[in-house]
Amino acid sequence: MGGDEAPRMVIEGANIARRQYRQAHFLFFGDKAQIEPLLKEFPKLETISEIRHTDEMVVNEDKPSIALRQRRNSSMRLAINAVKDGEAQCVISAGNTGALMAMAKFVFKVLPGISRPAIAGYLPTLKEGRDTVLLDMGANIQCDANNLSEFAVLGAVYSKEVLGVNEPAIGLLNVGEEEMKGNEQVKEAATLLSEHKNLPGKFVGFVEGNDITSGAVDVTVTDGFTGNIALKSIEGSAKLVSTMLKRALKSSLLAKLGLIFMWPALMGLKKRMDPSRYNGGIFMGLRGICIKSHGGANNIGFASAIGVGADIALSDFNEKVARELEKLHEAQELEKIEDLSVEAV
Amino acid sequence: MGGDEAPRMVIEGANIARRQYRQAHFLFFGDKAQIEPLLKEFPKLETISEIRHTDEMVVNEDKPSIALRQRRNSSMRLAINAVKDGEAQCVISAGNTGALMAMAKFVFKVLPGISRPAIAGYLPTLKEGRDTVLLDMGANIQCDANNLSEFAVLGAVYSKEVLGVNEPAIGLLNVGEEEMKGNEQVKEAATLLSEHKNLPGKFVGFVEGNDITSGAVDVTVTDGFTGNIALKSIEGSAKLVSTMLKRALKSSLLAKLGLIFMWPALMGLKKRMDPSRYNGGIFMGLRGICIKSHGGANNIGFASAIGVGADIALSDFNEKVARELEKLHEAQELEKIEDLSVEAV
Numbered sequence: 250m251g252g253d254e255a256p257r258m259v260i261e262g263a264n265i266a267r268r269q270y271r272q273a274h275f276l277f278f279g280d281k282a283q284i285e286p287l288l289k290e291f292p293k294l295e296t297i298s299e300i301r302h303t304d305e306m307v308v309n310e311d312k313p314s315i316a317l318r319q320r321r322n323s324s325m326r327l328a329i330n331a332v333k334d335g336e337a338q339c340v341i342s343a344g345n346t347g348a349l350m351a352m353a354k355f356v357f358k359v360l361p362g363i364s365r366p367a368i369a370g371y372l373p374t375l376k377e378g379r380d381t382v383l384l385d386m387g388a389n390i391q392c393d394a395n396n397l398s399e400f401a402v403l404g405a406v407y408s409k410e411v412l413g414v415n416e417p418a419i420g421l422l423n424v425g426e427e428e429m430k431g432n433e434q435v436k437e438a439a440t441l442l443s444e445h446k447n448l449p450g451k452f453v454g455f456v457e458g459n460d461i462t463s464g465a466v467d468v469t470v471t472d473g474f475t476g477n478i479a480l481k482s483i484e485g486s487a488k489l490v491s492t493m494l495k496r497a498l499k500s501s502l503l504a505k506l507g508l509i510f511m512w513p514a515l516m517g518l519k520k521r522m523d524p525s526r527y528n529g530g531i532f533m534g535l536r537g538i539c540i541k542s543h544g545g546a547n548n549i550g551f552a553s554a555i556g557v558g559a560d561i562a563l564s565d566f567n568e569k570v571a572r573e574l575e576k577l578h579e580a581q582e583l584e585k586i587e588d589l590s591v592e593a594v
Numbered sequence: 595m596g597g598d599e600a601p602r603m604v605i606e607g608a609n610i611a612r613r614q615y616r617q618a619h620f621l622f623f624g625d626k627a628q629i630e631p632l633l634k635e636f637p638k639l640e641t642i643s644e645i646r647h648t649d650e651m652v653v654n655e656d657k658p659s660i661a662l663r664q665r666r667n668s669s670m671r672l673a674i675n676a677v678k679d680g681e682a683q684c685v686i687s688a689g690n691t692g693a694l695m696a697m698a699k700f701v702f703k704v705l706p707g708i709s710r711p712a713i714a715g716y717l718p719t720l721k722e723g724r725d726t727v728l729l730d731m732g733a734n735i736q737c738d739a740n741n742l743s744e745f746a747v748l749g750a751v752y753s754k755e756v757l758g759v760n761e762p763a764i765g766l767l768n769v770g771e772e773e774m775k776g777n778e779q780v781k782e783a784a785t786l787l788s789e790h791k792n793l794p795g796k797f798v799g800f801v802e803g804n805d806i807t808s809g810a811v812d813v814t815v816t817d818g819f820t821g822n823i824a825l826k827s828i829e830g831s832a833k834l835v836s837t838m839l840k841r842a843l844k845s846s847l848l849a850k851l852g853l854i855f856m857w858p859a860l861m862g863l864k865k866r867m868d869p870s871r872y873n874g875g876i877f878m879g880l881r882g883i884c885i886k887s888h889g890g891a892n893n894i895g896f897a898s899a900i901g902v903g904a905d906i907a908l909s910d911f912n913e914k915v916a917r918e919l920e921k922l923h924e925a926q927e928l929e930k931i932e933d934l935s936v937e938a939v
Contacts, residue, residue, distance in 0.1 A: 375834055377841075387769055390777050424732055424822040432735050432819060458826025462834040474777060475820055477769040481803025482824040486831035489807040492720055494839065497863035498856065507855030514849035518842035 250279040250324055251307065251344025253545050259343070260287045262551025264294045269552075270559045276301055276337055278324035303327055307348045309544075316348030317355055325349060329356045332537045339538035339558035341529075343551065346541055350388050350532060357537035360567060362574030365389050366534035367400050367473070368541060369407050372483065372527055374464030382408045382417075382468045383461060386530050387477035394437035397421065397470055401442055402573045403533040404468035405450035410564050411557070414467045419448065420456030422471035422479065431455065434472070444584060447576045449569075458482075529554035531561060533570070538562055595624040595669055596652065596689020598890050604688070605632040607896025609639045614897075615904045621646055621682055623669035648672055652693045654889075661693030662700055670694060674701045677882045684883035684903035686874075688896065691886055695733055695877060702882035705912060707919030710734050711879035712745050712818070713886060714752050717828065717872055719809030727753045727762075727813045728806060731875055732822035739782035742766065742815055746787055747918045748878040749813035750795035755909050756902070762812035764793065765801030767820060776800065779817070789929060792921045794914075803827075874899030876906065878915070883907055 369384035408417035528550035542554035626647035714729035753762035873895035887899035
């Protein structure tokens with residue numbers, strides 16, 4: 250069990266998730282001496298849980314390659330194996346992201362039609378009740394046009410299946426909306442996506458950083474370097490504004506008086522904007538379901554991550570992803586054949 | 595004159611800036627028939643202003659190369675020429691960014707020791723009263739390690755000279771703080787910056803997206819693709835939180851009552867966080883001073899952009915930049931010579 254406040258927040262998170270997912274069972278991987286007394290605090294959870302003891306763990310400093318080779322009995326690896334073996338339907342971890350991706354990719358293997366798996370997550374937008382999907386959030390530092398077009402398909406399926414959007418609008422993250430802008434990868438990906446008539450959504454072209462949270466699109470596609478930085482920039486900015494607000498509201502006696510009246514409304518807002526609600530990045534494009542929780546998540550955040558995993562496990566998510574990827578690649582093959590025949594004329 | 599609300603916001607902005615910069619004079623380039631009646635509204639401004647008439651203008655759809663070749667009598671080009679000819683000390687424009695950069699680079703030429711100019715701007719942080727510099731905000735889609743190390747020097751001089759930070763802390767934007775993370779460019783740039791003992795600031799290593807606004811560093815260095823997206827993600831997120839807040843505060847009668855007490859504090863916050871205060875990206879690394887205002891800026895925003903230009907024009911900014919770049923490249927040359935002698939041994 251990884252994460253800054255593990256194992257307590259993991260157990261408490263499971264106890265929160267238990268109430269929403271009545272048929273859930275839990276396998277906890279880690280140090281039994283630590284987990285058992287915690288589990289005792291939640292008798293209802295205990296009855297649907299099992300502890301799998303291991304002393305070994307992946308640490309944050311482990312390189313993915315080292316973790317993969319040397320941590321074969323770590324809690325992370327054993328949890329992934331349990332999904333592979335059919336003992337569990339999904340694995341949720343707040344540990345080392347690189348190691349988790351390396352292990353999940355190695356054990357689960359990628360879905361047919363996927364060059365590289367990606368991490369997808371969702372964020373609130375200006376459009377009330379309409380969340381937006383962002384990917385890749387950090388699995389692939391460099392991506393080509395082909396990777397990006399696959400991510401568009403992955404993100405659209407996520408938006409449809411998990412967030413319930415009927416026909417997701419898909420945007421490619423760029424430095425401007427004009428066709429001439431951006432690097433070669435995004436320009437080529439835009440061409441690929443425009444040509445694919447069978448997308449599980451509607452490709453709307455380029456979008457900019459501010460469009461992620463404006464609700465302009467349901468899916469924002471980018472490489473893992475830019476996506477990770479955009480996500481964390483959004484988190485940092487939200488923290489800046491809310492901290493400044495807190496300071497302002499405590500700055501004078503008059504403001505403090507107003508705070509009393511405003512308390513319920515502000516608490517509602519806090520709940521709506523709570524980063525915990527948006528915890529749980531899914532590793533998309535793998536044959537098994539693996540959810541990455543934020544390392545700094547609290548129990549509510551970890552419960553959200555469990556919820557994301559459970560929602561996906563309860564749908565036939567990966568079958569749909571595989572089907573849509575097949576369509577994408579068939580269209581691309583057709584395109585190539587047509588190009589060839591033109592050349593042959 | 596470009597910008598969504600030009601020419602009115604330009605004239606009004608100049609009138610605001612006039613009060614702070616008592617020795618300023620203004621040259622306005624554009625359609626005299628439009629500018630003259632506006633200027634008449636501000637008699638004090640009129641006495642220190644001159645209109646240079648031209649019918650030609652750069653439009654937002656112009657590619658930089660086309661603007662450079664075909665818009666030789668545009669207001670943008672004539673304004674840049676005026677700085678080159680010593681008639682003005684800086685040019686401020688809210689027009690097409692790509693065209694402005696192409697023209698400014700062509701007319702001013704780059705400073706010795708610079709491979710590519712960059713756009714730098716500043717943002718508020720969690721540390722009260724401590725703003726942070728971000729560059730490149732969009733001039734260079736792709737950057738190598740050398741470009742990034744030059745940007746670090748540019749940003750540090752900006753932080754020292756314009757924001758008054760004594761020894762700026764410089765960070766390289768990445769997807770994690772660990773040395774092994776990121777693309778080749780940032781890893782190599784980190785090595786270059788760690789080896790340079792004579793930086794006009796302190797290189798602290800990698801920082802993440804949330805560190806831009808946390809105040810962890812005074813200068814955040816990145817390529818123009820990532821920088822532009824990070825900047826706009828921050829803007830979008832700030833808008834999301836403030837819009838949600840507005841909705842929450844109007845959601846109930848009780849909240850509205852509280853609003854009355856809180857009004858002064860909230861207005862103070864609004865002023866502090868006003869994007870207008872942070873308007874004005876400087877094109878760094880050129881032999882002339884060119885400031886890009888946000889296209890959607892209002893008069894206060896445009897006045898801020900004028901202020902940035904005036905502050906820089908009043909300092910010996912470019913001389914300092916040139917001196918620091920010389921030190922950087924000398925250190926790199928020395929490094930190469932040492933490497934060679936090691937090989938020769």
